[in-house]
Amino acid sequence: MRSITFGVLTISDTCYHEPAKDRSGPRLMALIAESFDNSQVIAAVLPDERDLIQRELRKWIDRDDVRVIITTGGTGFAPRDVTPEATKPLLDKDCNQLTLAIALTSLKKTKFAALSRGVCGIAGNTLVLNFPGSEKAVVECFEAVRELLPHALHLIGNNVALVARTHAEVQGTAQSEAAVPSPVKRDHVCPHKTGAGDDVDRNSPFPMVPVHQALDTILSVVQRSNASKQQMDQLRSPVNIPPFRASIKDGYAMKSTGFSGTKRVVDCIAAGDKVNEHPLQEDECFKINTGAPVPTHADCVVQVEDTRLLQRDKYGEESLVDILVEPKAGLDIRPIGHDMRKGDKVFPAADYSPVVYKSLLASVGLQQQRRKPKVGIISTGSELLAPHQPAVPGKIYDSNTTMLEELLLYFGFDCTQKLVLGDDLATIRSTLSTLFDTVDFVICSGGVSMGDKDYIKPVLEELKFELHFGRVNMKPGKPMTFASRGNKYFFGLPGNPVSAFVTFHLFALPALRWADGWERVKCPLPIINISLLNDVIDLDSRPEYMRASVTSINGKLCARINGNQISSRLQSIVGADVLIHLPGRTAEKPQAHAGETYSASVLRYDFISQYE
Ligand SMILES: Nc1nc2c(c(=O)[nH]1)N[C@H]1C(S)=C(S)[C@@H](COP(=O)(O)OP(=O)(O)OC[C@H]3O[C@@H](n4cnc5c(N)ncnc54)[C@H](O)[C@@H]3O)O[C@H]1N2
Numbered sequence: 273m274r275s276i277t278f279g280v281l282t283i284s285d286t287c288y289h290e291p292a293k294d295r296s297g298p299r300l301m302a303l304i305a306e307s308f309d310n311s312q313v314i315a316a317v318l319p320d321e322r323d324l325i326q327r328e329l330r331k332w333i334d335r336d337d338v339r340v341i342i343t344t345g346g347t348g349f350a351p352r353d354v355t356p357e358a359t360k361p362l363l364d365k366d367c368n369q370l371t372l373a374i375a376l377t378s379l380k381k382t383k384f385a386a387l388s389r390g391v392c393g394i395a396g397n398t399l400v401l402n403f404p405g406s407e408k409a410v411v412e413c414f415e416a417v418r419e420l421l422p423h424a425l426h427l428i429g430n431n432v433a434l435v436a437r438t439h440a441e442v443q444g445t446a447q448s449e450a451a452v453p454s455p456v457k458r459d460h461v462c463p464h465k466t467g468a469g470d471d472v473d474r475n476s477p478f479p480m481v482p483v484h485q486a487l488d489t490i491l492s493v494v495q496r497s498n499a500s501k502q503q504m505d506q507l508r509s510p511v512n513i514p515p516f517r518a519s520i521k522d523g524y525a526m527k528s529t530g531f532s533g534t535k536r537v538v539d540c541i542a543a544g545d546k547v548n549e550h551p552l553q554e555d556e557c558f559k560i561n562t563g564a565p566v567p568t569h570a571d572c573v574v575q576v577e578d579t580r581l582l583q584r585d586k587y588g589e590e591s592l593v594d595i596l597v598e599p600k601a602g603l604d605i606r607p608i609g610h611d612m613r614k615g616d617k618v619f620p621a622a623d624y625s626p627v628v629y630k631s632l633l634a635s636v637g638l639q640q641q642r643r644k645p646k647v648g649i650i651s652t653g654s655e656l657l658a659p660h661q662p663a664v665p666g667k668i669y670d671s672n673t674t675m676l677e678e679l680l681l682y683f684g685f686d687c688t689q690k691l692v693l694g695d696d697l698a699t700i701r702s703t704l705s706t707l708f709d710t711v712d713f714v715i716c717s718g719g720v721s722m723g724d725k726d727y728i729k730p731v732l733e734e735l736k737f738e739l740h741f742g743r744v745n746m747k748p749g750k751p752m753t754f755a756s757r758g759n760k761y762f763f764g765l766p767g768n769p770v771s772a773f774v775t776f777h778l779f780a781l782p783a784l785r786w787a788d789g790w791e792r793v794k795c796p797l798p799i800i801n802i803s804l805l806n807d808v809i810d811l812d813s814r815p816e817y818m819r820a821s822v823t824s825i826n827g828k829l830c831a832r833i834n835g836n837q838i839s840s841r842l843q844s845i846v847g848a849d850v851l852i853h854l855p856g857r858t859a860e861k862p863q864a865h866a867g868e869t870y871s872a873s874v875l876r877y878d879f880i881s882q883y884e
């Protein structure tokens with residue numbers, strides 16, 4: 273099934289200079305994704321410059337896959353509002369009635385809609401619609417045309433085969449009848465509420481949301497706790513580091529008021545010794561080791577390399593050394609509290625790395641636990657056997673419980689509960705209704721797709737969870753589900769082991785980090801650009817997250833896909849350094865080729881497998 277591409281063009285001087293201020297463009301993209309399965313969106317932000325707008329529109333109109341362009345902004349009466357003027361010369365046909373439909377819908381909401389001069393028309397095979405710039409107006413205008421779009425595209429195509437296909441594409445179904453399309457579905461009515469599918473509509477009621485939108489939703493729903501940050505902010509050191517004046521070098525401690533030349537070695541001081549308080553003459557010194565306490569009456573250390581041994585006593589101990597450099601006060605001594613003073617903040621900034629947290633705590637003699645989100649893991653499936661059980665016909669070994677627990681530990685989170693449940697409505701219902709008494713997050717695998725034993729979504733609805741999304745436009749991981757009730761969060765990862773692996777990294781991990789107070793930018797895995805080594809890869813209609821291993825070739829990072837990518841084949845995670853992000857297939861770009869650069873999420877710290 274081919275996807276349909278929408279173009280969303282934000283036209284605003286302000287948004288052009290500060291893209292973060294663009295709310296209407298992203299809102300339109302979200303509306304498109306939730307209304308039309310199998311849609312792609314390309315987007316751009318331009319200033320109110322007629323030539324620039326026209327050039328971008330022309331480029332998009334010339335693309336085969338772009339079937340609808342929606343502009344937002346620049347339709348008003350201000351001198352710089354030129355969107356309609358930029359659009360009109362490109363149109364082959366005016367669509368005045370569509371313009372009227374938008375105007376009538378908007379006028380019902382506000383009389384100020386009369387101040388929008390947006391036009392609608394057809395350019396080549398592309399429908400172009402001018403919407404006003406405000407987010408509210410964009411939602412209203414989209415509502416006015418949403419149900420008309422499938423039929424409009426159908427008619428613009430004017431080709432029976434294309435019409436049928438377009439219809440199927442826009443509806444997100446594989447059916448190819450060319451009947452008048454029914455309105456797109458948005459209601460969250462789960463067909464498996466009773467365990468039996470609805471006979472009339474056998475499609476999922478959940479729109480496929482784009483990956484970035486799914487993550488945005490998660491991070492806007494999950495509450496960010498500053499408990500960890502506060503704990504780090506408030507933690508004061510109970511000790512000085514070093515607690516005594518410590519020698520930085522192996523050498524000789526002496527008085528700087530003395531001189532270079534011959535000195536008697538009066539004693540040897542090792543790390544762990546008490547501070548030596550004996551009087552010291554200017555022609556005397558102590559032999560001393562790195563990390564050992566500098567004697568009270570010495571004020572500098574001269575490293576062994578800058579000395580010469582002159583004599584040993586009868587026991588073989590050094591007795592006379594020649595100091596070859598001028599001793600300077602403070603030389604090679606770390607003063608008390610040099611690295612951290614008693615009462616100082618242990619963490620100058622929040623750092624959530626368990627390595628950092630635990631080692632700094634250890635350095636000041638503390639062992640305190642950090643408050644982290646409480647997480648429970650569930651694997652669902654009546655076919656699952658624990659790895660220690662003997663093989664049984666019809667059953668398979670459960671890899672997800674182990675995988676999810678190890679991933680939590682790897683990323684510094686704990687698993688407080690671990691459960692394996694059969695596909696049984698009552699068990700799932702009763703377990704979920706009590707599990708949240710003790711955990712904040714449940715990361716569950718399986719039971720979220722279209723089977724009559726996929727009970728997760730109906731149980732969540734029964735338990736009054738809000739289902740934020742139930743499908744994501746990605747491969748693997750399509751049935752990925754996220755729900756919440758108050759500050760309790762449920763991640764329904766698809767059961768296929770690789771789907772669970774990928775969706776854990778892309779959604780559950782960022783959510784846990786966010787809940788733990790991490791900065792937004794640090795919540796997802798780090799992303800790098802990487803060059804593809806495989807000759808040709810056929811792109812899927814869904815954006816795909818392929819497991820790949822990284823080779824550094826003359827310093828350039830390159831990735832090779834790890835064999836068969838079917839979501840049941842867990843072996844594809846062996847040696848997987850990154851998830852390479854391949855875009856959904858378009859007519860223009862059906863394949864990925866060697867040498868092309870793609871983004872990739874780094875799965876682990878030691879992420880380069882080979883150097884060439
Ligand atoms: N009619 C449709 N069927 C399916 C669709 C769809 O859109 N329409 N989506 C497919 C996709 S994509 C995925 S992914 C799976 C996910 O399904 P569920 O989340 O409901 O998972 P299950 O059906 O329970 O299991 C799927 C698969 O994975 C195996 N599995 C499950 N748990 C474990 C485990 N803990 N360890 C190892 N393997 C596990 C299970 O035996 C199944 O083979 O749905 C497709 N179906």
Ligand code: MOO
Pocket residue numbers: 746747748749750751766768771839840
């Ligand atoms: O999306 Mo499913 O996760 O392809 O296997």
Ligand SMILES: [Mg+2]
Pocket residue numbers: 718719720721722723726767
């Ligand atoms: Mg299933």
